[in-house]
Amino acid sequence: MIDTSELVRKLRTTGATRVALQFPEGLKRNAAGVASALKKAGFFVVISGDPCYGACDLATGLLEMVDLVVHFGHSPLDDTPCIIYDPYRMDFDPGVLGLAIPHLISTDIGLVTTVQHTHMVPAITEYFASRGITCHSxxxxxxxxxxxxxxxxxxxxxxNCGQTEILFVGTGQFHPLGVQLATGARVVALDPYCRTVEVVSSERFLRRRFALIEVARKAKNFGIILTLKSGQQRRELAERLVALRDDAFLVALREVSPDELLNLGFSCYVNTACPRLAYDDQERFPVPFISPQEFEIVCGSRTFENYQIDEIT
Ligand code: SF4
Known part of the structure; x- marks a missing residue:
């Protein structure tokens, strides 16, 4: 929930009078309500209408017309000045955690979640401790x-939790899949709102990525995507990938979308922007849109047995 009274209080302590609001797609419907509360409190308010998926894409351009940007839904990735973060914390009934217990095989487990629920990590840990299960976060x-x-x-x-079994608490399928691929651990995913529990399998995902790599092997040329968004930009990686093949070319752009790429006409794209684009959005792209590690497999500098999920470090 967005506590607008608390936000007004916080903004007043900064001395800011002109404020921009930036919401990720799933929270944008809160924009009018928050803007109205701030306007009533005497602030000049601008809403960023551009797409936003993470704190990697801050609306810093608006700082030309405002004193501060309030970024909702995420925590800071760096110390960019003049940004206030509201991670949009969400509570759930801890009783739902009991649904995961029959699916756990260890009494020592790793615990991971998304920023919406990290404030609940101590309560989750306590819940499992009282039932004989130690959580490591x-x-x-x-x-x-x-x-x-x-x-x-x-x-x-x-x-870093060092466990061979990890409980993910949160919504969506991508994070627990990423946890499984990044760690090789047994991952149990609990959605506290849908009240569902699943033991994560990456098999289907890997089959689809393998098929995509096989198509990419036949590509005539490769566009190596370099985003201009500072929190996603991996120039060194992009330049290293371009050097792997004579038929690979650097493509710099801000928004990575099928429309932007279609006219460029490459027969395969390699994504060095937000890693999720290559995994979540493949169906939107008419040609293979692969990760840096998948491109390395295409180039022969990595084997599929050493498949790795793409991360920004
Ligand atoms: S790069 Fe992608 S996954 Fe990472 S913070 Fe940005 S939007 Fe989220």
Whole structure:
């Protein structure tokens, strides 16, 4: 929930009078309500209408017309100035955690979740401790600084917990799949809102990626995508990949979308922007859209047995 009274209080302490609001796609419908509360409190408000999927894509361009940007739904990836974060914490009934117990085989487990629920890690740990299960949650690094926090581009907290069985608490299928691929651990995913529990299998995902790599092997040329979004930009990686083949070319752009890429006409694209684009959005692209590690397999510098999920470190 967005606590607008608390936000107004926080903004007043900064001395800002002109404020921009940036929401990820799933929270954009809150924009009008939050803007109205701030306007009533005397602030000049601008809403960023551009697409946003993470704190890797801050609306810093708006700082030309406002004092501060309030970014909702994520925690900081770096120390970009003049940004206030509201991670949009979400509670759930801890009783739902009991649904995971029959699916766990160990009494020592790793615990990971997304930023919406990291404030609940102590309560989750306590819940399992009282039932004889010890949860280990680790810090994942600067991109995901809360203990137990994972991002779609960063699974350090899962790796660092050092457990062979990991419980993911949260919504969606991508994060637990990423945890499984990044760690090789047995991963149990509990969705506390749908009240579903699943033991994650990456088999189908890997089969589809293998098929895609086989198609990519026949490509006439490769566009290596380099995004201009600073929090996703991996120039060194992109330049290293371009050097792997004579028929690979660097393509710099801001928004990575099928429409943008279609006219360029490459027969395969390699994604160095947000890792999730290559995995989640393949169906939207008319040609293979592969990860850096998949491109290495195509080039023969990595084997499929050493498949790795793409992360930004
Ligand atoms: S790069 Fe992708 S997964 Fe990582 S924070 Fe940005 S939008 Fe999220």
């Amino acid at each position: 680790a810090e994942g690094g600067t991109r995901a600084p809360d203990p137990g926090q994972v991002l779609g581009c960063s699974y350090g907290a899962a790796r």
